[in-house]
Amino acid sequence: MLPRVVDAIALLDGRHGLERLLAFTRQTDGVAALGALAEGIQANRLWHEMGDVRLAGRCHPDPLLAVFGSFSPAQRMLLQDLAAQLDEILTTHRYVDYHEAERAAERLADALTRRFGDDDLSRFHYTAIPRGGWIVLGMLSYLLDLRPDQLLAPNEAGPLRCPGDGRLVVVDDCALSGLRFQQFLRECDASRVIFCPLYANPELCRAIERDEPGVEACIRAEDLQDVAPQRFGEAYPRWLHERRARIGDSGYWCGIAEYIAFAWCEPQTKYWNAEAERFEAGWNVLPPDLCLKRRITASRLNSTGTESGERGWGTLPHEGAGWRHAADRVLWAEVDSAIALACMPVGSSRSMPCFRLEGTAADMWRTLLELGTPEAAESALMDRYAVDPATLRADLARFMSDLEDRGILTRR
Structure with a gap:
């Protein structure tokens, strides 16, 4: 047995059990669930920039998943962020398929009708924040029986102008920080705006109404919870102070909305790149089979980079009738025709030393x-x-x- 040459970083340590993994991936068995999650991780630009790394996992007695490789400090931090993200998602996640989106759109239409009445709604104009907002607006247009002339598309020649009384309903599938809406307002010429995200945090909606004089109302169908206090615990006050310093005047709200994904899109996460001193695109983890955009992203990455099957992924099934088997928390991966082995810790995403066979x-x-x-x-x-x-x-x-x-x- 040779000295350790690579490390392993635990992404799933088994603490949540198989049922939560099955619920998130919407699979019926552990091997398929781990495979779906692996596909979701590999359908990321960050993964393809990791270099020669390997995913390894096993389902029994608890689902385990780890990355094997030689990592830079920045890569270790990114993978530890991914482990924390998966831990949080398996605890609380919200997946909205088309049927659930229709039900939420009905609730949004009811809220608009109660607030403004059918007569006013028939005089408003409507647009959406690309691209998920257009899917929701399509549902609303049927529910509110909107006329084609009430729907406004973006104008490449200049700001979007709202005719008539100037009241414009802006629709989106979700609002996580309000940044996209803030950017939209800069390219919009409307005297009064009603912002309608299908899912949003109530504090975010109140902040938008407070900070934007031209926004008459911010109406949502469903609440998103702020998970930042739970995520950071005792470190939350310090994190909040740093978050406010980073965001400055570029956002409305400093919370972190609970994880949500749609059948058409998984909202892009962000991470703070300390070297570049800016936010950059983070991890998306929804299995591609559950999301149109993720399937397209996975296809593009695999067509221009390394196929996922060549990246060394493979689940490790529970051994059969033999009387020798790997210990319950041992994972291994093929590395350069050798075998790297590591014993996964419980409750930690720190890197673990590996043995090489x-x-x-x-x-x-x-x-x-x-x-x-x-x-x-x-x-x-x-x-x-x-x-x-x-x-x-x-x-x-x-x-x-x-x-x-x-x-x-x-x-x-």
Whole structure:
């Protein structure tokens, strides 16, 4: 056994159990759920910039997922952010399919009708923040029986101008910080605006009404909770102070909205790049099968970069009838034709040291896990190596004993 040469960073440590993973990925078995989550992680520009890294996971007894590789300090921070994001998402997540979006649009239409009445709504004009907002506006246009002349599209020649009494309803699928709406207002010429995000935090809506004199109302169908206090705990006051300093006058609200994703889009997350001193695009993790935009992104990344299947991903199924198997919290990955092994901690995304198995040691590991018994493994290795059977048997016994002493290999 050689000294450790790569590290492993835990992304899932099993604390939430399989049911939450199944609920997030909308799969019916653990192998498919881990595979779907792996596809979601790999459908990111950040992942493809990691270089030669490997994802490895297993479903039993608890779902585990880790990244194997040699990481820079910046990459370690990004992967630790991803681990914290997954931990939070598996605790609370909200996925809105088309059926649920229709129900929410009905509630938004009812709220608008109660506030303004049918007569006023028939005189308003309506537009949307691209691109998810147009999907919601399409639903609203049927629910409110809007005329084609009430719908306004962006004007490339200049600001969007609202005719008539100048009251404009601006629709979006969600508002997480209000930044996109703030940018939209700069290109909009309307005397009064009603902002209608389908999902938004109530404090954000109140802040928009307070800070924008031209906004008559900010009406939402569903509330999004602020998860920042729970995420940062005792460090929340310091984080809030730093957040306000970074945002300055560019945003309305300093909270963090709970995770939400739609059948058409998963909103882009942001992370603070300390070196560049700016926010940059962060991780998206929704499985591509659940989201149109994510499927397109995954397809583009795979067409221009490395196919996900070549990135070393593979779930590690629960071993069969053999009486030798990897310990419950051990993960491993193929690295340069060798095997890197690590024991995953509980409740930590810190990097863990790995052991590297090469040559005959790697082959012993593979055959033991595949066949389960020393006798079957010895027979398979004899077919591959020209060696004295007694020597091979002794080497295999020492190999198994060493791994058992290290807590990597166990007996059933």
